[in-house]
Amino acid sequence: MRQLRLGKDAMDRDWAEPELDLGVVAAHAGYSRYHFIRAFKEAYGETPGQYLTHRRIERAEEMLRSADLSVTEICHLVGFSSLGSFSAGFKARTGLTPSEYRAEHVGRGAALIPGCYAMLWAGGFPTATLKKRRAGRPVYGDGDQQEAASPDRSAES
Numbered sequence: 001m002r003q004l005r006l007g008k009d010a011m012d013r014d015w016a017e018p019e020l021d022l023g024v025v026a027a028h029a030g031y032s033r034y035h036f037i038r039a040f041k042e043a044y045g046e047t048p049g050q051y052l053t054h055r056r057i058e059r060a061e062e063m064l065r066s067a068d069l070s071v072t073e074i075c076h077l078v079g080f081s082s083l084g085s086f087s088a089g090f091k092a093r094t095g096l097t098p099s100e101y102r103a104e105h106v107g108r109g110a111a112l113i114p115g116c117y118a119m120l121w122a123g124g125f126p127t128a129t130l131k132k133r134r135a136g137r138p139v140y141g142d143g144d145q146q147e148a149a150s151p152d153r154s155a156e157s
């Protein structure tokens with residue numbers, strides 16, 4: 001059971017990573033992929049894929065209730081790579097589409113968190129950030145420090 005919890009903990013920790021797959025989770029638990037599926041289902045009553053989808057949809061529900069982000073942005077932030085599979089899974093789990101869920105549940109609490117703050121908190125879209133860093137271009141704000149550190153050459157002329 002302890003080994004299964006290691007795999008479950010990896011899913012709970014890295015649920016937003018679209019690259020999180022069965023092989024990675026099974027490796028955390030020290031199982032082969034297929035043995036992990038059988039053992040996980042026996043212990044928790046659902047497959048690792050179903051569990052991960054439920055975790056992602058739970059997070060999406062929270063964001064739909066509290067953040068002023070589009071459904072597409074939320075879809076990507078919670079780890080889905082396809083809006084269609086996100087919407088279908090969301091409706092199967094909640095009985096409502098993401099837009100219907102938001103319309104029904106918004107306004108029952110505090111004001112929505114502005115999307116820019118929610119994106120900042122969530123770290124933005126990981127793929128865009130990683131592409132910028134891999135390309136060697138300065139990330140937002142890095143260029144400002146370089147400009148401030150270097151003297152203005154146009155003033156010397």
